[in-house]
Amino acid sequence: MTKTAPGPLTGIRVLDLTRVLAGPTCTQMLGDLGAEVIKIERPGAGDDTRGFAPPYVPNTRESAYFVGVNRNKKSLTVDIAQEAGQKIIHTLLASCDMLVENFKVGALAKYGLSWEDLKAAHPRLIYCSITGFGQTGPYAARPGYDSLIQAMGGVMSLTGEPDGLPQKVGIPVADLFAGLYGCIGILAALQHRNATGEGQRIDIGMLDTHVAWLANQGMNYLATGENPPRLGNQHPNIVPYQVFATEDGYIVLSVGNDPTFKRFCDVTGQQALLDDPRFATNAARVENRALVTDTLAPVLKSRTTTDWVAALEAASIGCGPINTLAQVFADPHVQARGVVVDMPHASGETVQVIANPVRLSATPPTYRSAAPLLGQHTDEVLREHLGLTIDEIATLRAARIV
Numbered sequence: 001m002t003k004t005a006p007g008p009l010t011g012i013r014v015l016d017l018t019r020v021l022a023g024p025t026c027t028q029m030l031g032d033l034g035a036e037v038i039k040i041e042r043p044g045a046g047d048d049t050r051g052f053a054p055p056y057v058p059n060t061r062e063s064a065y066f067v068g069v070n071r072n073k074k075s076l077t078v079d080i081a082q083e084a085g086q087k088i089i090h091t092l093l094a095s096c097d098m099l100v101e102n103f104k105v106g107a108l109a110k111y112g113l114s115w116e117d118l119k120a121a122h123p124r125l126i127y128c129s130i131t132g133f134g135q136t137g138p139y140a141a142r143p144g145y146d147s148l149i150q151a152m153g154g155v156m157s158l159t160g161e162p163d164g165l166p167q168k169v170g171i172p173v174a175d176l177f178a179g180l181y182g183c184i185g186i187l188a189a190l191q192h193r194n195a196t197g198e199g200q201r202i203d204i205g206m207l208d209t210h211v212a213w214l215a216n217q218g219m220n221y222l223a224t225g226e227n228p229p230r231l232g233n234q235h236p237n238i239v240p241y242q243v244f245a246t247e248d249g250y251i252v253l254s255v256g257n258d259p260t261f262k263r264f265c266d267v268t269g270q271q272a273l274l275d276d277p278r279f280a281t282n283a284a285r286v287e288n289r290a291l292v293t294d295t296l297a298p299v300l301k302s303r304t305t306t307d308w309v310a311a312l313e314a315a316s317i318g319c320g321p322i323n324t325l326a327q328v329f330a331d332p333h334v335q336a337r338g339v340v341v342d343m344p345h346a347s348g349e350t351v352q353v354i355a356n357p358v359r360l361s362a363t364p365p366t367y368r369s370a371a372p373l374l375g376q377h378t379d380e381v382l383r384e385h386l387g388l389t390i391d392e393i394a395t396l397r398a399a400r401i402v
Contacts, residue, residue: 038073062345093118
């Protein structure tokens with residue numbers, strides 16, 4: 001059932017000049033938290049991801065990609081290349097709290113919509129720009145793409161088998177992290193504005209955010225000056241913490257400390273390993289990674305995945321199967337957490353979307369409207385926010401401004 005209770009950002013209005021994934025991820029999060037998000041799209045075309053199909057949502061011509069990151073938004077088609085279209089945007093900004101955009105650096109200046117153009121007239125405006133490389137630096141003008149950022153940000157050098165090719169992550173993590181960091185920045189800027197009345201510019205570069213989440217691997221490099229090698233499914237700092245083959249498939253084993261390794265040896269009948277200094281501590285196991293792996297591989301191969309998961313979980317040892325997406329969405333825990341939400345769509349169909357993972361006890365995310373049809377709310381927004389008449393809207397539409 002669609003939830004309609006107010007969210008923590010109820011009363012906040014966002015002008016959304018984003019497309020594809022990084023920007024829409026950010027603005028969908030704001031919408032889930034209760035903000036009114038007005039998504040500006042090109043007349044006749046819309047967000048690029050409307051064309052990223054198949055697959056389509058069942059019984060519609062809406063791409064699954066677009067529907068996944070554009071709920072809780074109103075679609076207003078405006079040609080910002082035309083002066084009349086720019087006037088519409090400028091008028092809307094008078095009642096907006098935030099503008100989020102992911103155009104190339106400098107692209108909005110030709111429409112009078114850059115931060116520099118707007119900050120004097122709208123001193124309370126929070127203006128978030130999400131680009132590949134940020135607003136400054138030698139790469140600022142370059143376009144940013146997820147796989148490019150994964151490559152340049154170092155993650156691909158860390159991902160893949162030691163003797164194989166560098167690999168990107170199977171989902172567009174560079175886009176997603178940039179969108180989430182953008183949302184974090186916006187919420188911080190909103191808190192500042194609530195305290196001071198002052199808006200500000202937020203500069204999110206995908207490469208910056210990618211480097212930021214190198215986490216322990218980035219710190220390993222800074223501490224040693226050595227490039228971490230690709231380890232496949234193994235952990236750079238903990239052993240055994242990896243994938244092992246079982247009798248009928250695979251299991252992920254996560255032995256996070258020495259007491260857990262002792263319990264693991266007890267469950268698997270390998271207590272003798274605890275007397276071997278090469279196995280006795282995590283530091284020793286990291287130094288003897290290949291030996292540990294070769295020793296444990298036939299042990300894990302001796303039983304099925306289901307058997308191992310049951311036995312290891314009973315001893316509080318981190319482990320789990322490697323699920324397909326079908327298994328993920330059928331998992332009883334995933335289902336109990338309500339990770340899939342059914343929403344009515346303007347096509348007349350009910351669409352399934354992945355729920356917002358932020359669980360707030362007092363003001364949970366809301367699911368008010370599924371991703372809009374192209375231009376679905378154009379008349380509504382122009383009437384309610386600009387006060388235009390039906391005839392005035394018809395004139396704009398005839399001129400292909402909206």
